[in-house]
Amino acid sequence: MTTSIGIVGCGAIGRALITAVASGKLAVRIAGVTSRTEASARKFLATVTSAPPYMSLSELIAAADLIVEAAGGSAVQPLAQQVFAAGKDLMVISVGALLDHPEIIARSRQSGCRLYIPSGAIAGLD
Numbered sequence: 001m002t003t004s005i006g007i008v009g010c011g012a013i014g015r016a017l018i019t020a021v022a023s024g025k026l027a028v029r030i031a032g033v034t035s036r037t038e039a040s041a042r043k044f045l046a047t048v049t050s051a052p053p054y055m056s057l058s059e060l061i062a063a064a065d066l067i068v069e070a071a072g073g074s075a076v077q078p079l080a081q082q083v084f085a086a087g088k089d090l091m092v093i094s095v096g097a098l099l100d101h102p103e104i105i106a107r108s109r110q111s112g113c114r115l116y117i118p119s120g121a122i123a124g125l126d
Helices: 012-022 038-045 057-063 073-085 103-111
Strands: 004-008 029-034 066-069 089-092
Touching (some): 029 038
């Protein structure tokens, strides 16, 4: 079974992920995308060949195996609650948010869901 990802955020990082998958540089299936700026996200997705669908957050969490947060630090804590409650795994790109919300790590352990924290993040990219 191929792992599918759901992307939360369609700024620089989210767009880079979508573009990498569309060009074949990243071998993963994107189940869908959501963003706080729906109109902008839909406009971008319309330019991508074989673009993933735009979904509500609840639809995205249900459809994907792994949720990738690319929406900024303020989105991390509420997103983690929803993702872990659904029994899904989460990758946090805005890793600085974990300093303000260390309970996210504990919640991951309690729920049995994986929390992926990439190393080498570039501050302020998105």
